[in-house]
Amino acid sequence: xxxxxxxxxxxxxxxxxxxxxxxxxxxxxxxxxxxxxxxxxxxxxxxxxxxxxxxxxxxxxxxxxxxxxxxxxxxxxxxxxxxxxxxxxxxxxxxxxxxxxxxxxxxxxxxxxxxxxxxxxxxxxxxxxxxxxxxxxxxxxxxxxxxxxxxxxxxxxxxxxxxxxxxxxxxxxxxxxxxxxxxxxxxxxxxxxxxxxxx
Amino acid sequence: xxxxxxxxxxxxxxxxxxxxxxxxxxxxxxxxxxxxxxxxxxxxxxxxxxxxxxxxxxxxxxxxxxxxxxxxxxxxxxxxxxxxxxxxxxxxxxxxxxxxxxxxxxxxxxxxxxxxxxxxxxxxxxxxxxxxxxxxxxxxxxxx
Numbered sequence: 001x002x003x004x005x006x007x008x009x010x011x012x013x014x015x016x017x018x019x020x021x022x023x024x025x026x027x028x029x030x031x032x033x034x035x036x037x038x039x040x041x042x043x044x045x046x047x048x049x050x051x052x053x054x055x056x057x058x059x060x061x062x063x064x065x066x067x068x069x070x071x072x073x074x075x076x077x078x079x080x081x082x083x084x085x086x087x088x089x090x091x092x093x094x095x096x097x098x099x100x101x102x103x104x105x106x107x108x109x110x111x112x113x114x115x116x117x118x119x120x121x122x123x124x125x126x127x128x129x130x131x132x133x134x135x136x137x138x139x140x141x142x143x144x145x146x147x148x149x150x151x152x153x154x155x156x157x158x159x160x161x162x163x164x165x166x167x168x169x170x171x172x173x174x175x176x177x178x179x180x181x182x183x184x185x186x187x188x189x190x191x192x193x194x195x196x197x198x199x
Numbered sequence: 200x201x202x203x204x205x206x207x208x209x210x211x212x213x214x215x216x217x218x219x220x221x222x223x224x225x226x227x228x229x230x231x232x233x234x235x236x237x238x239x240x241x242x243x244x245x246x247x248x249x250x251x252x253x254x255x256x257x258x259x260x261x262x263x264x265x266x267x268x269x270x271x272x273x274x275x276x277x278x279x280x281x282x283x284x285x286x287x288x289x290x291x292x293x294x295x296x297x298x299x300x301x302x303x304x305x306x307x308x309x310x311x312x313x314x315x316x317x318x319x320x321x322x323x324x325x326x327x328x329x330x331x332x333x334x335x336x337x338x339x340x341x342x343x
Contacts (some may be wrong), residue, residue, distance in 0.1 A: 038224035138216040
């Protein structure tokens with residue numbers, strides 16, 4: 001989050017002027033695209049979708065730039081757009097799932113255990129920090145969380161946002177954010193305990 | 200065993216997960232350069248698609264204003280005056296033309312389009328006259 005705050009400080013003066021030019025967006029995209037892509041990857045587990053929606057996020061921001069009044073930070077504004085795009089994507093995927101189910105076709109990619117995709121993308125350099133299995137269990141748990149719990153969890157632990165920022169991004173009360181976070185953490189803890197117990 | 204999973208363990212697991220998330224989202228520079236280029240290309244396309252419409256609207260408006268300034272139309276008074284002066288003349292001319300046309304029609308002979316019919320009628324008349332003449336001669340002969 002520290003790097004994003006630095007970038008925000010650099011871009012904020014031009015962005016609060018209400019008139020966002022294409023040149024502003026050039027800088028805005030350059031400074032924020034990696035964070036938005038990371039957020040969408042954590043929420044969607046799909047590189048192509050994350051790439052497409054990252055682009056869509058900035059285009060939506062460009063289209064609605066006149067609505068940005070500088071009341072919230074640029075980070076919050078972009079995160080909100082990205083989370084909404086991820087929600088729409090999940091909704092479309094769910095609809096696609098039921099369509100496929102009724103047409104008796106199976107999506108093998110969806111059924112692929114998350115552990116494999118994690119191993120594919122993960123560097124062995126990280127193996128020393130924690131047992132691979134535990135990180136994989138966290139991923140599995142995150143994927144099984146409700147959309148709200150997942151969004152709160154990712155924003156808190158991947159993007160390291162404050163509860164207030166998360167509440168603003170997701171348009172929730174701080175108490176609701178705490179509640180979702182508590183449930184998500186309980187689920188992660190439970191899964192890790194089961195794993196340690198040999199489950 | 201479950202009791203051993205304390206806050207520190209959870210924190211470690213979450214740190215590991217965050218590093219994993221960051222690592223999973225890492226891509227080579229060309230990937231983000233391409234992504235950036237696509238976004239900016241789309242933005243510039245949207246900008247340029249909006250410009251010509253405005254430009255054309257401006258050009259049309261300017262031409263219309265310039266034309267109205269260069270070629271001003273007659274005022275309402277001018278139009279009324281023109282109507283007042285032109286209307287009687289038009290009536291006089293039409294009466295005059297009508298008189299001339301009647302006179303010409305009376306003086307004129309057969310219209311050129313009807314000349315063949317006139318010739319035919321003349322020939323028929325002549326034929327009748329000669330027929331009547333020869334019949335009279337014959338009658339006279341028989342009488343004699």
